[in-house]
Amino acid sequence: MKTAYLYVRVSTDEQKRKGYSLPEQEDRLLKYCEYNNIAVKGIYREDYSAKNFNRPEWKKLIATVRSKPKEEKNILFIKWDRFSRNTEYAYEMIGMLRKYKTTAMAIDQPIDFSVPESTVMLAVYLSVPESENSRRAMNTANGIRRAKQMGRYPSRAPMGFINLTTVDGKKIIAPKQPEAGIIRWVFHQLAKNVHRVEDVRKMADGRGLKCSQSHFFRLIRNPVYCGLIPIKLNSQEQHMVKGIHDPLISEALFYEVQRIITTRRKVTAKKDDLKAMFFLKGTLVCPLCKRNICGSFSQGKTKRYPYYHCYGRCKTRINAPFLNDRYQRKLQQMVLSGNAVDLFNRILEDWNTNTQKAEYLQERNMVVRRLNEQESILSQGRKLFVAAILKLDDYTELKSECRAKSKCLKRELSNINVKLRNIDKQGQLGNGPFVDIFQGFPGLDTADRKHLASLIPPLKVDFQTGDISLDLNGALSKILLTKRKAKKQ
Template identity: 75%
Template sequence: MKTAYLYVRVSTDEQKRKGYSLPEQEDRLLKYCKYNNIEVKGIYREDFSAKNFNRPEWKSLFTTIKYKSPKEEANILFIKWDRFSRNVEYAYEMIGKLRKYKTTAMAIDQPVDFSVPESTVMLAVYLSVPEAENSRRAQNTANGIRRAKLMGRYTNKAPLGFINLTLLDGKKIITPKQPEAEIIKWVFHQLSKNIHKIEEIRKMATDKGLICSRSHFFRLIRNPVYCGLIPVNISAEEQQMVKGMHEALISESQFYDVQRIITTKRQVTAKADTLKATFFLRGFLICPHCNQKLSGSFSKGNTKKYPYYHCHGRCKTRINAILLNECYQNKLQELILSNNAAELFNSILEDQNMKTQKTNYLHERMLAERKLKEEGLTLSQARKLFVARI
C-alpha cells in the first residue's frame, strides 16, 4: 500500500482573491487518497507565503521525511504546484533534496510523471506560471503605490510624528500626531540654529518625550515628509519630490537649511568645537623650557580621555588642561580694576551710548521727514481734485 504526507497551504491574500481554504484542500486530498488506496501518514497545514521554503510546517514535514526509514518510499501530495512553491529556482532545488530521501512531490490537479523525460517540460510550465503571476502582482502593486505618491498621498506606515487615517471615501492619509509632532518641530528649529550637536538635540528631545533610537533619529531629520514632500523613485538613480496632501510640520526652506547644516558644517566643526572649548588657552601659553607655544590634545587612558597642554619640542612638557584652566579662571576672578580704569570704561560706555542714541534720533528724524513728504503729496493731490471739480 502506498503512503503519502498531505500538504495544504494558503496565504491571506490568496484566500481573499481565489477563495482557497485549508479545509477544502484537505478534504479533496483525503478523498483522492481514499479513492487511490493511499495511506495518509500525516497532514501539514500551512498559512504562509510560498516565495521560499522558510515555512514552519514545511520545515516540520521536511524533518519528518529526513528521518524516516531510508528504505521507505513516500509521496508529498498537494492540490496544485503553486501550493508547493511560487519560485522556480527554489522548487527545483527542493525536488532534488526530496529525491535524495526517496520522496516525490505530486500535485493531484497537475500530475507529472517523473519517469517520462518529456514531463519535465510540463513541470517547468506548472512552476513558472505561479512565479510569473507573483511578479506581475508585485509590479502592479508597485505601480499603484507610485501613482498614489505622484498624486501626493503617503502610502507607507506613517513616520514618527504622524498617524495613518482612512477618510470616509476610503482614501488613506497621514495627519500630525501630538505631542511627537511639536517635539519634531522643535528639533528642526534647534538644528537650524546650528548651536548644539545633533546628539545633544536628540537627548534633549528624548527628555521632552520623543521615543526614538539614535539611528532612527538620524533618518528622521533627513526625511522630507516633514516639510510636506514625498520622494518618488523615477528610476534606479533618479528621484522626484512631489508636494504631499498631508500637513507639513516645517517649511521647505527650513528643511533644506537643516540638510545643509547636518551634511557640511556639523560634520566638520563637531570635533573642533570640543577642542576649542577644552583648550581655550592654546596659542597663548609658552613652554617654560623651550619657549615654544603649547598645543593641546587628549590622552587616552584605561577608562576615559584626559586633556593635556603639551609641547611639540623635545622637552616633552605636559600640563593637565583641566587644572591649568581652573587656575586661570581663579586668577581672573582675583583681578580688580583700578579706579582710573573703571572711569575710563565708563567714559567709553557713555560715548558708545551717545553714538547709539544719536543714530536712533537720526533714524527717527528720517522717518518723520518721509512721513511729512508723503502727507504733503496727499494734500497736493486733494487740492488738485478740489479745483478740478469747481
C-alpha cells in the first residue's frame, strides 16, 4: 500500500476570495487517499503565506521527511498554489525533496515526472500563482498610491498617531496622546539647536516616548507630522501631498528641523555643558566695576570648579551651582496672583471647555455603545456556532472582524479619555488660592532657563552671601507675587 503525508494551507485573503478552508481541503485529500488505497501517515495544517517556505508546519513536515532518507515518500496537496507561489523557491524545494526520495503532488493538477514534457505543465502550474501574487501586489500598491494622492495615509500609523475608521468606512489617522504631545515637544527642542539629536531622544525617552535610535531618526524626518504625505515618483524623487489628518507641527517648524539636523553642528558638547552650568551669564553685573560677569571652570587639585567671575582686577567671583540654586529658590517663591488666576479661569471659560467636554462625553458614549454592539454580535455568532447554524469559517471570519473593530474602538476610546483628563486638569487651575508656576524649573532645558533668566533677571546679587533679588518689570509685577504676599491676599 502507498503512503503519503497530507499538506493543507490557507491564507486569510484566499479564504475570503476563493472560499478555501482547511477542513474542506483535508476532507478532499482524505477521500482521494481512500479511493486510491493510500495510507495517510500525517496531516499538516498551515495558515501562512506561500511566498516562501519559511512556514512552521512545512518545516515540521520537512524534518519528518529528512528523518527517513531511505524511504520513498509522497506529499499530497490540492493544487500547486498550496505548495508555493514563488517559481524559484518551488523548483529549489522540489529538487531538495528528490534528494530525500520524496515526491510532491497536487491531486487537482497531477504531474507525471517520468514524462519529460510534463515539466512544461509544471512550469505553468507554478507560474500562474506567482503572477497572481504579482498582480495583487501591483493593485495594492496602486491603491495605496491613489489613497495618498487623495491625502489619506493608508499604511500603519506612525508613532504619535492611531489608525481609525470613519463612519463612512474610510481609513484615517488621528493624533494619539501622550505620544503626540511628546513628539511635538521633540521638534520644538530640535528647532532650538541647543542639544544634540541623541540628547533630545534621551530626554524624550524620559518623558515616555520609547523609541530606538534608528526609529527616532526616521521619526524626525517623517513629513507626516507636519501634515504632508510623500509620494514617490521614482527611486530618487518624490512629491508631497497635503494630508487630511491633523498635523502635530507646522510645515515651517518641520523644515527648520530638517535644515538643522542636516547641517553640521557648530555647538559642541563642551559648549552645551558650559551653557547649562552658566545659564545666568549675561544677566549678572559686577557690583564693583560694573562689568558683565562671565563664567568658567577653575582647575583644583582633584577636579574642576565652576565659578561666575569678573575679568577685571576686582576679582569678584561666586560658586556657580550655589548661585544657580539661590536663583532657583528665589524664583520658586513667586506665584501667580489671585487676579491672574481669575483671568486664566475666564480665558478657559471663554474657550468653552464645558461645551467641548460635553462633546467628548457624547463621543465616548457613542464609542462605548459601538463597543457593546460588537460584543453583542460576537456573542450571537458564538451561540449560532455552538448550535451548528454557523460554519467554522464564517464564525472565524466574524470573530476576526469583530476583534479588529473592537481594537480600533478601544484606541479611539482611550484617545477621548486622554482629552477629557486634559480638560479636567485645565479646570483645576484655580482650585487653590495661588498657583506655583516655577516648581518645574529644575526640569527645564538650558534654552528655556536662559530665556526665563532674561525675562526675570537677578537685580541685586551679594557675591559674598549669595543673597539675590529679582527684577520684575511692570507687567510681571502685576501677575507675580511672593507666596507670603499671596497668602495675605
